[in-house]
Amino acid sequence: MPDRKRSDDTKDAMSAAHGVENDAARRRRRAQFLRELHEAKELRDRVQPRRARAARMRQAMRMRTFRW
Template identity: 90%
Template sequence: MPEPENESAREHDQGHDLGLAQESAADRRRRRAQFLRELNEAKELRDRVQPRRAKVARMRQAMRMRTFRW
């Protein structure tokens, strides 16, 4: 990225970066929520498409939960 030519342009870029940092926290949470929704949707689709594998996974999870010590 080219260097800003004068001091005011440099300050503008730094201010713009700060604005992006403040904005990006909300954007990051929104993107993360969207990603998690899509991930859960993909898992549900996989479970519907491969019921035998889903059943085995449920059984393994149940076994892990039964053998887990608090």
């Protein structure tokens, strides 16, 4: 029976390490996605300056009318 207990502890330790690895991989993927999203937004703003200006104006109006 002690062998079974040891193997359970090992499985728990391995799954915890694997969970940390998955979490780190998820954070890396999320950071990469956010970088690409920001780059795409900048490209869109450069390609369509009138639409970008209108969006900035709408955002500014939203911020002026927002109550804290």
